[in-house]
Amino acid sequence: MDLKQNISLAHGSGGKLTHDLIKDLFLEKFKNPILSPLTDSAILNINGAYLAFTTDTYVVKPLFFPGGDIGKLAVCGTINDLAVMGANPICISCGLVIEEGFEYKILEQIIDSMGKTALDTGVQVVTGDTKVVEKGGCDGIFINTSGIGLVKSECRLLPEDIQVGDKIILNGPIGDHGIAVLSARENLGLSSEIKSDCAPLWDLISQVLDTSKNGEAKASHYNKIKFMRDITRGGLATILNEIVDEKSFGIRLKEKDIPVREEVKGACEILGFDPLYIANEGKVVLVVASEDAPLVLREMRRHPLGEDAQIIGEIVSEPEGKVCLKTLAGGTRIVDMMTRDQLPRIC
Amino acid sequence: MDLKQNISLAHGSGGKLTHDLIKDLFLEKFKNPILSPLTDSAILNINGAYLAFTTDTYVVKPLFFPGGDIGKLAVCGTINDLAVMGANPICISCGLVIEEGFEYKILEQIIDSMGKTALDTGVQVVTGDTKVVEKGGCDGIFINTSGIGLVKSECRLLPEDIQVGDKIILNGPIGDHGIAVLSARENLGLSSEIKSDCAPLWDLISQVLDTSKNGEAKASHYNKIKFMRDITRGGLATILNEIVDEKSFGIRLKEKDIPVREEVKGACEILGFDPLYIANEGKVVLVVASEDAPLVLREMRRHPLGEDAQIIGEIVSEPEGKVCLKTLAGGTRIVDMMTRDQLPRIC
Numbered sequence: 035m036d037l038k039q040n041i042s043l044a045h046g047s048g049g050k051l052t053h054d055l056i057k058d059l060f061l062e063k064f065k066n067p068i069l070s071p072l073t074d075s076a077i078l079n080i081n082g083a084y085l086a087f088t089t090d091t092y093v094v095k096p097l098f099f100p101g102g103d104i105g106k107l108a109v110c111g112t113i114n115d116l117a118v119m120g121a122n123p124i125c126i127s128c129g130l131v132i133e134e135g136f137e138y139k140i141l142e143q144i145i146d147s148m149g150k151t152a153l154d155t156g157v158q159v160v161t162g163d164t165k166v167v168e169k170g171g172c173d174g175i176f177i178n179t180s181g182i183g184l185v186k187s188e189c190r191l192l193p194e195d196i197q198v199g200d201k202i203i204l205n206g207p208i209g210d211h212g213i214a215v216l217s218a219r220e221n222l223g224l225s226s227e228i229k230s231d232c233a234p235l236w237d238l239i240s241q242v243l244d245t246s247k248n249g250e251a252k253a254s255h256y257n258k259i260k261f262m263r264d265i266t267r268g269g270l271a272t273i274l275n276e277i278v279d280e281k282s283f284g285i286r287l288k289e290k291d292i293p294v295r296e297e298v299k300g301a302c303e304i305l306g307f308d309p310l311y312i313a314n315e316g317k318v319v320l321v322v323a324s325e326d327a328p329l330v331l332r333e334m335r336r337h338p339l340g341e342d343a344q345i346i347g348e349i350v351s352e353p354e355g356k357v358c359l360k361t362l363a364g365g366t367r368i369v370d371m372m373t374r375d376q377l378p379r380i381c
Numbered sequence: 382m383d384l385k386q387n388i389s390l391a392h393g394s395g396g397k398l399t400h401d402l403i404k405d406l407f408l409e410k411f412k413n414p415i416l417s418p419l420t421d422s423a424i425l426n427i428n429g430a431y432l433a434f435t436t437d438t439y440v441v442k443p444l445f446f447p448g449g450d451i452g453k454l455a456v457c458g459t460i461n462d463l464a465v466m467g468a469n470p471i472c473i474s475c476g477l478v479i480e481e482g483f484e485y486k487i488l489e490q491i492i493d494s495m496g497k498t499a500l501d502t503g504v505q506v507v508t509g510d511t512k513v514v515e516k517g518g519c520d521g522i523f524i525n526t527s528g529i530g531l532v533k534s535e536c537r538l539l540p541e542d543i544q545v546g547d548k549i550i551l552n553g554p555i556g557d558h559g560i561a562v563l564s565a566r567e568n569l570g571l572s573s574e575i576k577s578d579c580a581p582l583w584d585l586i587s588q589v590l591d592t593s594k595n596g597e598a599k600a601s602h603y604n605k606i607k608f609m610r611d612i613t614r615g616g617l618a619t620i621l622n623e624i625v626d627e628k629s630f631g632i633r634l635k636e637k638d639i640p641v642r643e644e645v646k647g648a649c650e651i652l653g654f655d656p657l658y659i660a661n662e663g664k665v666v667l668v669v670a671s672e673d674a675p676l677v678l679r680e681m682r683r684h685p686l687g688e689d690a691q692i693i694g695e696i697v698s699e700p701e702g703k704v705c706l707k708t709l710a711g712g713t714r715i716v717d718m719m720t721r722d723q724l725p726r727i728c
Contacts, residue, residue, distance in 0.1 A: 038485035046479070046513030055511065059489060060475070063496035064506040068472070076507035078472060080531065083428040089474035089527055090510045093518070125415065125425060127436035128407070129525045131478070132393070138385035142406060149410035159411040160423035163437045164402065165523075166393030167726060171440070172519045176512075178476045180436055180527035184427065379514060 048267030048313075049372030053276075074115040074263060077185065084185035086121035088112060091129075091178040095379040097144065099218040101210070101230030102315070104177055105147030107381060110234045110315060111266065112181040113155055117236040118262040118318060120191055120243060121183030123155065128162040129178035134169045144175065155234045157181075189243060193261045193321075198283055200260065200349040201327035203320040205238065205334055206231070206342040207293040208270050212312035213301045215380050222305075226297045233316035235264060238339040242320075245333045258323035259330065265317045266381055268372045271310040273319055274357045275371040284356045287347035287369070310359075311372045313380040321349065395614025395660075396719030400623075421462040421610060424532065431532035433468035435459060438476075438525040442726040444491065446565035448557070448577030449662070451524055452494035454728060457581045457662060458613065459528040460502055464583040465609040465665060467538055467590060468530030470502065475509040476525035481516045491522065502581045504528075536590060540608045540668075545630055547607065547696040548674035550667040552585065552681055553578070553689040554640040555617050559659035560648045562727050569652075573644045580663035582611060585686045589667075592680045605670040606677065612664045613728055615719045618657040620666055621704045622718040631703045634694035634716070657706075658719050660727040668696065 038058070044051040061070060068076045075088035092108045102110075113123045128148065132141065152159050214230040216222065239262065265273045270292070274285050294302075294309045302309050316339060322330045327345055334340030350358075357369040385405070391398040408417060415423045422435035439455045449457075460470045475495065479488065499506050561577040563569065586609065612620045617639070621632050641649075641656045649656050663686060669677045674692055681687030697705075704716040 038489075040485050041479050041481060041483040041488060041513055043481050043513050043515060046511055052511060059492055060509055063492045064475070064499065064509075066505040066507065068505055068507040069509075076472065078507070078529070080427060080432065081430040083430065085427065087472065087474065087529060088508050089476045089525065091476040091478050091512050091525060093478060093512045093514050125423065125434065127434065127527050128411070129436045129438040129476075129527070131438050131440060131523055132388050134388060134390050136388040138387050141388065142385075145406055145410045152411065158413040158415055160413065160415040160425070161435050162407055162416075164393055164399060165438050165440045166388055166390050167440050167520060168390065170517075171726075172523070173514060176478055176519070176523070178436065178438060178525035178527075180474050180476070180525075182425070182434060182529070379518075
């Protein structure tokens with residue numbers, strides 16, 4: 035038996051150690067064909083209906099931050115994991131672990147925020163569980179939400195169809211969430227307040243899927259959106275590395291086309307972070323057939339959550355399995371998967 | 382606004398404060414018709430198929446105890462919440478919160494136990510999430526499992542049909558799990574080792590449902606099993622109080638008919654606990670029409686997890702909304718819902 039290192043913060047980062055843990059332990063012990071694709075949600079065929087099923091636990095610190103709180107995050111995050119599978123979120127669960135002595139009025143604010151976010155997005159919280167651990171047994175409150183969504187019947191995302199020339203589309207600027215949480219946690223006193231982008235993405239995604247089907251493109255159009263993923267822990271760099279991992283193609287990004295707010299850029303420079311690795315909670319990346327990219331981009335920009343959408347790069351033949359960035363300075367560098375956790379407890 | 386007390390261990394006990402929290406906060410903020418019945422699982426109608434959906438977080442301490450561990454518990458507990466809705470468990474999720482520095486080999490043992498329990502019961506772990514919090518941010522490991530089950534098409538549990546004369550059936554002795562965990566945690570050195578009853582109940586429940594349908598009884602027989610609930614936190618007393626809460630009937634129990642192992646009785650006497658309030662993880666209570674109770678009892682006893690099944694009491698007309706116990710000594714006492722948490726972190 036391999037002697038594995040004990041669990042470190044990086045195992046929960048969404049980066050390389052998380053992937054190793056999943057491959058070496060979870061896939062090994064839980065092996066089954068539904069889990070193996072490691073998509074954001076499992077897809078189940080129930081009497082001919084395709085259901086997406088996903089789970090996430092939220093341990094963000096602090097509980098409240100500019101643009102959101104742990105309750106809003108717990109609803110949006112799980113909705114987004116369903117949405118990127120082309121699934122209309124139907125219902126979620128709410129599993130709480132609360133520390134003894136936690137203030138009732140804070141709990142009330144969090145549950146209120148969950149309820150409002152769920153109501154706004156047409157999702158019902160249908161089942162729940164509450165555990166209380168003794169003082170010191172956990173840090174305040176952790177929230178697990180699991181969700182079920184109904185996959186749009188015409189929606190077949192086919193990552194295996196990804197080919198050279200396909201475009202990478204991003205719905206807006208990256209890094210807001212991570213910097214907002216860090217700023218609130220460390221009381222950095224950044225001059226301008228950066229707000230988390232925490233938002234439910236189903237409305238945007240649904241609109242793009244519908245228009246691309248019913249609009250100018252042909253009925254089989256869904257096949258041309260080959261992959262969607264919300265970019266959370268590990269940031270854009272990690273998701274893109276997952277797309278090319280062990281594949282016979284790579285990704286080339288253009289730094290000039292990747293939207294990053296000036297305030298986020300500034301904060302990253304001061305703190306020594308790279309926006310490509312910062313967590314987001316309202317961003318989605320799509321891989322789209324080249325000929326359909328303009329239509330998808332136009333449609334995204336018509337939605338408030340996609341008005342800053344950009345084509346940020348494309349699928350290239352080499353280097354295989356790598357993500358390369360053409361920098362503003364004109365050079366090219368490899369963008370690796372995140373190997374350590376630069377920002378723990380960001381979600 | 383009511384000034385509510387801050388969160389105490391009793392809010393997570395499954396007893397009265399848990400119920401108050403659910404009614405005053407969760408039902409208020411999440412209000413929807415699926416959540417409101419507060420059954421063990423939500424029932425969803427997806428394209429004509431009835432799905433059960435449930436969630437539970439496991440924070441048991443210690444992680445390993447006689448008869449089980451947190452991994453086995455996390456799979457069995459969620460399977461059982463589906464099973465008591467008449468739902469065949471299909472798949473579960475696995476959401477982990479792990480403390481930085483947690484030993485890899487302990488994690489491996491837990492995941493191995495989850496995998497084996499899932500395999501043994503034909504359930505797949507199809508989606509997951511891992512968060513790591515800094516040292517001291519949580520106590521070792523917490524596991525959330527959410528589950529989806531397919532409700533047997535003929536199974537319609539109708540608690541609203543419960544009537545005077547219906548029998549209360551229990552599948553075996555109570556208190557084993559709580560005492561086993563407490564004994565392992567506090568190193569009580571009880572002379573004989575009491576093992577947790579932690580077990581997946583679907584096989585037993587499914588067999589009882591099938592036989593009662595196909596056997597001697599008529600095809601509509603499922604209606605005669607009016608209610609099922611696994612008895613975990615809060616113990617038998619709490620579940621029975623939930624059945625009669627705000628109803629125009631009560632329950633009368635006979636202490637002599639409630640199975641409790643001698644070792645558990647002894648431990649409870651020493652520790653000052655009442656077995657009626659101790660948690661179980663492999664026990665189910667059924668409310669069955671009087672004329673069908675003998676058949677259901679016989680069928681349960683044919684299964685290894687039901688061989689000590691007993692009719693422990695019945696639905697009575699008064700006192701309304703109360704659970705009464707006819708004691709061994711011949712007296713009668715009211716059995717209340719648990720109001721404090723006598724044994725925290727038992728599941």
